[in-house]
Each structure stands twice: as structure tokens, then as C-alpha cells.
Amino acid sequence: MIYQTTKSCLLIFVILICFSCKQKTSGVEVVEQKPNLLFIFADQYRQASLGFLKEDPVHTPNIDQLAEEGVFFSEAVANNPLCSPYRAMLITGRYSLSTGVVENCNSQRTEFGNYLKKDEICISDVLVNNGYSAGYVGKWHLDGPEPTPPDVKRVWDTWCPPDRRHGFSFWYAYGTHNRHNAPYYWSTNAKEDEKTYIKKWSAEHEADVIMDYLDNNENQRKAEEPFALFWSINPPHTPFTQVPERYKKRYEGLDYKDVLNRPNVQFTDNHELKRGDKGVEKRLNQAKDYFASVNGVDDQIGRVIQKLKEKGLYENTIIVFSADHGEMLGSQGLMHKNVWFKEAYRIPLIVHYPKKIKPKTEDLLISVPDYMPTLLGLMNLKTEIPDAVEGVDYSNLFFDKEVNRPKKQLYFGGKSFASKGDARGFRTKDYTYAVVKGEHNEKFHYLYHDAKDPCQMTNIWGENPELDKKMETELAELLNSMNDPW
Structure with a gap:
């Protein structure tokens, strides 16, 4: 009887110790390992x-x-x-x-x-x-x-x-x-x-x-x-x-x-x-x-x-x-x-x-x-x-x-030093647009409807003046926002 009582008390003591340790551990801030x-x-x-x-x-x-x-x-x-x-x-x-x-x-x-x-x-x-x-x-x-x-x-x-x-x-x-x-x-x-x-x-x-x-x-x-x-x-x-x-x-x-x-x-x-x-x-x-x-x-x-x-x-x-x-x-x-x-x-x-x-x-x-x-x-x-x-x-x-x-990703083609001419443009989910400056500051426009022409087979610049103007305006806004003097 005494043995059983002692055994039971010992078991309760161990449980209390474990619970106490768990409580203390949970209060410790775990520092996450850096990746x-x-x-x-x-x-x-x-x-x-x-x-x-x-x-x-x-x-x-x-x-x-x-x-x-x-x-x-x-x-x-x-x-x-x-x-x-x-x-x-x-x-x-x-x-x-x-x-x-x-x-x-x-x-x-x-x-x-x-x-x-x-x-x-x-x-x-x-x-x-x-x-x-x-x-x-x-x-x-x-x-x-x-x-x-x-x-x-x-x-x-x-x-x-x-x-x-x-x-x-x-x-x-x-x-x-x-x-x-x-x-x-x-x-x-x-x-x-x-x-x-x-x-x-x-x-x-x-x-x-x-x-x-x-x-x-x-x-x-x-x-x-x-x-x-x-x-x-x-x-x-x-x-x-x-x-x-x-x-x-x-x-x-x-x-x-x-x-x-x-x-x-x-x-x-x-x-x-x-x-x-x-x-x-x-x-x-x-x-x-x-x-x-x-x-x-x-x-x-x-x-x-x-x-x-x-x-x-x-x-x-x-x-x-x-x-x-x-x-x-x-x-x-x-x-x-x-x-x-x-x-x-x-x-x-x-x-x-x-x-x-x-x-x-x-x-x-x-x-x-x-x-x-x-x-x-x-x-x-x-x-x-x-x-x-x-x-x-x-x-x-x-x-x-x-x-x-x-809504856009910039395209930057820089040829500012060793050669003449450079290019700017942007890409959206539907279109890719780029403008290239020639040696005498003339501009060449490239516009592709990527959503319909994923391999960019056809330059559609000039087919829709309203779309062309929209692209030019949005490019100017993008470059101005980045203080690009281009």
C-alpha cells in the first residue's frame, strides 16, 4: 500500500515537472533560422x-x-x-x-x-x-x-x-x-x-x-x-x-x-x-x-x-x-x-x-x-x-x-556613348512597343499585339492611329516618371 502511494506520488511529481518545463519553454521566444x-x-x-x-x-x-x-x-x-x-x-x-x-x-x-x-x-x-x-x-x-x-x-x-x-x-x-x-x-x-x-x-x-x-x-x-x-x-x-x-x-x-x-x-x-x-x-x-x-x-x-x-x-x-x-x-x-x-x-x-x-x-x-x-x-x-x-x-x-x-515593364536600349541611336519601349500583358532613334534622330516604331501574335510576326504600327497615339503617350509618361531625358 505504501509502495503504491509512493509510486503514485512520484508519477504526479514527474507530470508536474514536465508540465512546468513545458510552460517555461513555451514562454521562450524561438528565433527563426535565417534562410x-x-x-x-x-x-x-x-x-x-x-x-x-x-x-x-x-x-x-x-x-x-x-x-x-x-x-x-x-x-x-x-x-x-x-x-x-x-x-x-x-x-x-x-x-x-x-x-x-x-x-x-x-x-x-x-x-x-x-x-x-x-x-x-x-x-x-x-x-x-x-x-x-x-x-x-x-x-x-x-x-x-x-x-x-x-x-x-x-x-x-x-x-x-x-x-x-x-x-x-x-x-x-x-x-x-x-x-x-x-x-x-x-x-x-x-x-x-x-x-x-x-x-x-x-x-x-x-x-x-x-x-x-x-x-x-x-x-x-x-x-x-x-x-x-x-x-x-x-x-x-x-x-x-x-x-x-x-x-x-x-x-x-x-x-x-x-x-x-x-x-x-x-x-x-x-x-x-x-x-x-x-x-x-x-x-x-x-x-x-x-x-x-x-x-x-x-x-x-x-x-x-x-x-x-x-x-x-x-x-x-x-x-x-x-x-x-x-x-x-x-x-x-x-x-x-x-x-x-x-x-x-x-x-x-x-x-x-x-x-x-x-x-x-x-x-x-x-x-x-x-x-x-x-x-x-x-x-x-x-x-x-x-x-x-x-x-x-x-x-x-x-x-x-x-x-x-x-501594368508595364520598361524596355531600355542604351547606346549613349560608343554608338549613335538608342531605343525605349515597354511591354504590357497584351502589347510590346518600342521606338528606335536613328543616327539623325529619326524614329522607327515597332508595335506587336502579343496576345494575338505571340511570335511577334507582324508590326501593327500604323494600322490603328488611336492605338499608336495611346502607346506614344504612355511611353512618354513612363519615361517622364523616371526622369529619362530620351
Whole structure:
């Protein structure tokens, strides 16, 4: 009897202790773990080359998986579809006129301020100030080489000194080059004359570097801090032919006309034939290599994702996939970028974070300067968005909350220094409109009803004067709101 009483009292005592501990624990504020960020952008990767869209003949299972599990922004564009302008907008949250980076950085544009300024507050600065270890791998292309006169061959690549890296404490990058099969890099502590030369496909080597970064065996980052890693992959940028043979095999036996399946591709009578070996017809036969590069980029992204999973970092890492612009590949009789046609203008944008956000396709007319504030909002850093940011924080849409949806996306074609003429325009859900200034200030108008003509086969400018006037007025209002003197 005494034994039973003692046993019962002991049981009640244990229950009371457990209840007391539970009550105390519930009163303790639980600090939520900060998410990591892996922002991947591939150079010259057009939206049509996302495999799940079933447009280009590509194989991208890893990127497709990110889209299936994340938020795919179906209407994302590169507002200024060139490498350097995109990068400046991405990292500062500001448009090209504000950053001063309106064209690609090279030595003939440096004197005009066409480079990322030291006093800009970049997303990396904000993240480092809020407890992140920041790293950058791959192509940078935001610094201005020493100026050269117009009659001297322009210089494209340049070393980025540590005081211009905007908080990136891990650095494995170069300014700009197109040596996909034999790249070189400057590492974190390397001096200007201390390049590291590699004999490996750049995307594959960079994946190796990132996997080492995630292992952190050599203290590339502070283990106690979350990381923010930006990976700029140069392929599928030109030269398209510099891609491993194993990725080319998928297209063996096919002609380039077999893979270029868009109805607006022109195989003859192209606009760039006067440029000789850079003409469209001289490059179209490399289309298979472009798509092979896309497949290879996806493969390397898959390796990095697998490493995130192995390290237990996958669930708490926001993975973003995007591109600085697209590639025309013969559409409209053009090659490459810097035009308003959708092959160059539309880009991938996928945000993957299943721990917090549900998968969906989002048709927001998002612009590149919106990326920085939106990501900071998603990372619980809304109050840290710099006042100078011109983009909008749309992070509420990840949680199905209302946002003020924009009606337009700016198109900016800047040729303000080294060449004459430039272009402006905008895109809505239904239309794409652009105006190009010629060398003598004459204007050429391009208007496409995308909702009815998705491949932009017919320029309808001049068919409806009322619509033409509406477009001109809205463009003027947009540019005036941005203090654009154009």
C-alpha cells in the first residue's frame, strides 16, 4: 500500500515537472533560422529554353524541378537586355539610368561612368550587414577597365579589387571573357597578376568550386552564419561551340533547321549579314550547340542541388534561377540580345523555397530592379531595403497576399556613348512597343499585339492611329516618371 502511494506520488511529481518545463519553454521566444540564398543566373539563357515550357528542344530536368516546386514568374523580362546593365539592376535594385550602367562595361565606356559605383548599396552589402557570409562565383562584368581612346582596341576584362566587391568575402570571379573551355579566375586573395587558369568547362568547374564552398572545409565562409552565394554562369553565351561533346550527343544527326522550331526564325535574308562572320547565317548552324550548353548548365546546377541536399542545406536555402537576357537565335532575322523581341527580352525567373512558399506560376509583370527588394522581403529584411532602391518589394505574393500589380515593364536600349541611336519601349500583358532613334534622330516604331501574335510576326504600327497615339503617350509618361531625358 505504501509502495503504491509512493509510486503514485512520484508519477504526479514527474507530470508536474514536465508540465512546468513545458510552460517555461513555451514562454521562450524561438528565433527563426535565417534562410540561405543561392542566386544562379546563366548568361544569354532565354526563357524558351526552360524545358518544361516545351518550346526549345532542351533537356533541363533540374531546373524543371525547381519550377515545379517553386514559383515560376512567367512574365519576367530583362529591362535592359545586356550583361552589365542587368547585373547592375539586379545588385542595386535600381534602373540603368540611375546606376549609370546603360551598356556593357569596357574601356571605351569607363570615362562615361559605365560601371558599378563604390557608393552603391548592393544586396550583398545589405545581407552582410545583417549577418550573412556573401560569395560570388563566375562572371562579374561590372567594373570599368582603364579608359582607352576610340582608336585603340577596347579592353573588356578587368580585375575587381576587394574594396569594390560590395561585401563579397568569398570571391572566385573574372570581369568578362568567353573562354568556356579554358577559363581563368581571380580568387579571394589573388592580386591583379595572380590569375588561376583552369582546363575544364567553366560551368562544371564553377559547380566544383561551389560544392567546395558548401563543404566549407577550407573556411570559405563563416560556418555560424547563413550564406548568400551568387553564381554567374557564362554558358550558353557565345561561343556556342565551346561545350563538352557529351552534351552535343543529344543532337547528333539533326540539322540546325530541325532544332530552330520557332515560326519567326529567318534562315535567309537576315539583318546582320553585313557584319560578315558575325552574321546570322554564319551562326545559325551553331543552334544545336546553344541548346547543348543549356543542357550542360542544367546538369551542373543539378550537381550543386545534390550537394545542398547532402549537406542538409536544401530545405533552408532559397534557390533562384534567372538570366541576364535571352538569345534571338535567328528569330526576326537577328542574333543575340539588346532588342525588345521576346527571345532576347523574356528571361527565366524561378524562386524555390518550399519550406515557406507554395508552388505556382505567377504572371506578375516583374522587372529586374524588383528582384532585390522582393528577395529581401522574402528573407524577412523588409526594413533593410535601401531608400535608393527603385524596384518594388513583391514578396507578399509568395504568401497569396495582395500586391499593387504593375501594368508595364520598361524596355531600355542604351547606346549613349560608343554608338549613335538608342531605343525605349515597354511591354504590357497584351502589347510590346518600342521606338528606335536613328543616327539623325529619326524614329522607327515597332508595335506587336502579343496576345494575338505571340511570335511577334507582324508590326501593327500604323494600322490603328488611336492605338499608336495611346502607346506614344504612355511611353512618354513612363519615361517622364523616371526622369529619362530620351
